[in-house]
Amino acid sequence: MALTGVLRPGHAQVRVLDLEESVRFYRDVLGLVETGRDAEGRVYFKCWDERDHNSYVIRQADRAGLDFFGFKVLDKATLDKLDADLQAYGLATELIPAGEMLETGERVRFTLPSGHVMELYADKTCIGNGLTEVNPAPWGPQREHGIAPVRLDHALLYGPNVAEVQKIFTEVLGFYLVERVLTPDGDGNVAIWLSCSHKVHDIAFAEYPEPGKLHHCSFLMESWEQVLRAGDIMSMNLVPVDIGPTRHGVTRGCTIYAWDPSGNRFETFMGGYQPYPDYGPLTWTFDNFGQGLDYPQRKLHETFLTVVS
Amino acid sequence: MTHTVRIEDTGVSYACAPRESLLEGLNRLGLRGIPTGCHGGGCGVCKIEVLAGEFQTRAMSRDHVSDDDVAHHRLLACRVYPASDLSLKVIGKLQRKVCNPASVR
Numbered sequence: 001m002a003l004t005g006v007l008r009p010g011h012a013q014v015r016v017l018d019l020e021e022s023v024r025f026y027r028d029v030l031g032l033v034e035t036g037r038d039a040e041g042r043v044y045f046k047c048w049d050e051r052d053h054n055s056y057v058i059r060q061a062d063r064a065g066l067d068f069f070g071f072k073v074l075d076k077a078t079l080d081k082l083d084a085d086l087q088a089y090g091l092a093t094e095l096i097p098a099g100e101m102l103e104t105g106e107r108v109r110f111t112l113p114s115g116h117v118m119e120l121y122a123d124k125t126c127i128g129n130g131l132t133e134v135n136p137a138p139w140g141p142q143r144e145h146g147i148a149p150v151r152l153d154h155a156l157l158y159g160p161n162v163a164e165v166q167k168i169f170t171e172v173l174g175f176y177l178v179e180r181v182l183t184p185d186g187d188g189n190v191a192i193w194l195s196c197s198h199k200v201h202d203i204a205f206a207e208y209p210e211p212g213k214l215h216h217c218s219f220l221m222e223s224w225e226q227v228l229r230a231g232d233i234m235s236m237n238l239v240p241v242d243i244g245p246t247r248h249g250v251t252r253g254c255t256i257y258a259w260d261p262s263g264n265r266f267e268t269f270m271g272g273y274q275p276y277p278d279y280g281p282l283t284w285t286f287d288n289f290g291q292g293l294d295y296p297q298r299k300l301h302e303t304f305l306t307v308v309s
Numbered sequence: 310m311t312h313t314v315r316i317e318d319t320g321v322s323y324a325c326a327p328r329e330s331l332l333e334g335l336n337r338l339g340l341r342g343i344p345t346g347c348h349g350g351g352c353g354v355c356k357i358e359v360l361a362g363e364f365q366t367r368a369m370s371r372d373h374v375s376d377d378d379v380a381h382h383r384l385l386a387c388r389v390y391p392a393s394d395l396s397l398k399v400i401g402k403l404q405r406k407v408c409n410p411a412s413v414r
Contacts, residue, residue, distance in 0.1 A: 017350055017368035063370040064351030240348035263351020263370065306402060309351040309370070 003074075005174040006082070006196040009152055009203065010072035010121065011054060011101070012217050015061035017262040019043065022058050025261050029237045030219070031146020032056060035127065036102045044102055047151045047219060048142035052124040053103035055152040056217070064262040064309035066214035069155055069203070070107065070119035071173075071196070079122040082173065083108045089172050098123070112168065114159030115211020147230040149219030153269055154201045156215040158208035158308045162192060165205050169194050175202065177281040179250050183207075184286040193251060200251040200272035213308040216257060218267035224254050230268040231256050243294060243301050247271075250284060250292040257304075264309045312391040317360060317398045325391050331357065331364075332386040345403070348387045355386040356401030363392035 016022035023043050026032045032045035035054050044054040052072070059067065073079050086093050086108070096107040096119070105123025112118055130140045142148065159165075166189070169175040175194040178201060183190050191206040206215065221227050231245050234256065242265060244256035253272045259265050284292040290300035311324040314334055325334030332345060332355050346354030353373030359382040369388040378384065383400065 017370065062368075063372040064347075064349070065370075065372070242347075259347040259349050259351070261349050262368075263347030263349030265347065303346070307346050307352045307354055309347065309372075 003197060005078060006071045006073050006120065006202075008072055008197060009055075009069065009154055010052065010124065011057060011070040011104070011119075012152060012155060013042070013057040013059060013067040013069075014214070014217065014260075014264050015063060015065050015067060015262070016058045016260070016264070017061070017064060019058065019060040021261050025237075025239075026056070026058065027146070029146050029233060029239060030260075030266070031142075031148035033130075033142055038102050042101075046127075047149050048140075049129045049150045050152070051126050051128055053127050054101070054124070057101065064214075064264050065212070066116065066155070066157070066217075066264075066309075068109065068117035068119050069157070070121055071202075072124065073120050073122050076122045079106070079108060079120055082120055085172050086110055086168075089168065091168070091172075103127075112159070113161035113164040114157060114205060115213075116157050116159060117212075147219075147221075147233050147268060149221055149230075149268060151220045153218045153220040154199070154203055155217045156204040156206065158206050158213040158215050159211045160207065160209060162189060162205045162207045166192050166194070169203070176275075176277045176279075178275050178279070179282040179284065181250070181284045181289050181292055182286055186285065190286065190289075191250075195275060195277075198274050198276070200253065200275060208308065210308075214264060215308050216265035216267045218269045221268050221270040223270060227254050227256060227268055227270050234258050242303050242307070246297060247295045248293060249288070249295040250282075262309070265307070312362075313394045314362075314391060315394075315396040317396050318404070325395075327365075327390055327392060329390070330387050331389045331391065331395070331397065334391075335386060346387065346401075350385050350388040353385065354402045356383060356403070357386045357389070357397045357399050358383045359389065360396045360398060362395030364395060365390045365392055 036044040042059045045056045091110045094109045098105045103125035107119045107121040175196045179193040180189045181191040193201040193204045196202045240259045242257035251272045311326045314325045315322045346352045350369035367388045369385045
């Protein structure tokens with residue numbers, strides 16, 4: 001098997017200012033599938049074609065933003081090894097017991113030099129995608145409710161010390177650098193796109209003075225047509241749209257950025273290309289950052305750099 | 310009925326209905342390139358201080374609005390709804406745009 005180690009983004013826990021307003025948004029507008037609520041009041045969602053119990057969890061809080069972002073790893077042995085590797089690298093890890101999140105096994109938690117809390121876990125209950133495992137239909141009614149993305153695809157996080165974050169992902173967690181935007185002097189990176197798979201990004205970071213900030217969680221759509229449909233549904237529901245529909249130069253992804261009711265940005269995304277670990281990274285100079293963000297308009301939208309939660 | 314909101318920084322006034330946020334009304338002024346932020350009380354870009362007038366609010370992030378801010382009516386325009394005529398000054402990242410004559414169309 002070629003895909004081992006860290007498999008994919010598995011879950012994000014996001015803070016919202018009004019829980020029920022946010023549940024209505026994520027369930028009925030974004031079209032996620034609500035899969036449970038726990039004793040703490042957290043609400044669990046998955047995208048329709050995801051098989052594990054949850055991928056996106058919201059929690060009522062007095063501020064917006066990201067609590068943590070978790071990756072699923074291949075198995076328990078991988079989890080134990082990566083835990084030891086992180087500690088050997090010099091990062092403190094914390095074990096969160098199985099069951100602290102619904103239907104989720106033990107998690108290894110650590111904090112990046114960017115201020116973001118990351119998790120690794122090996123087990124989350126498979127509840128399926130609503131289709132049969134034998135002679136399945138290509139899709140079911142859940143795909144038709146709201147925007148209905150396929151999966152939680154990646155996140156872009158803003159914080160300091162991106163160079164150190166890159167070392168942790170590439171030297172300990174087995175990710176590789178897919179694309180980067182250079183600093184104005186060309187000596188470092190202001191933004192990096194990292195993959196643990198065949199995707200253009202599983203996580204991305206941009207240099208920002210405040211630690212632990214969320215730029216966006218991204219949800220995968222199946223086609224450009226579906227991204228445009230997502231834009232229609234956003235407008236029908238008065239969802240504030242930030243940028244798009246357009247295409248990124250970086251990753252070649254087709255995109256809309258918009259905000260949830262608490263000001264957490266999310267993306268409906270499709271496309272890109274399929275990199276391999278032996279590919280060298282693609283590089284954007286700072287003066288071409290505008291094309292990297294919005295290729296047709298060649299515009300470095302100010303909100304992309306300044307609006308985070 | 311709508312209320313009149315006066316931006317003390319510039320002397321410009323705009324109409325704002327009670328069901329509209331102060332930011333929505335401000336957007337109608339058509340200031341060019343204005344980074345109005347997330348519209349959900351999360352990012353802090355649209356911070357203002359209400360100097361006079363009655364208003365209602367919805368939840369906004371404590372990362373950007375402290376108890377002291379609330380006590381002094383330093384709030385996020387996207388979460389403030391007028392209940393009378395108001396006057397305000399702009400104090401967030403918005404200020405550079407609102408108060409720059411070049412951004413007025």
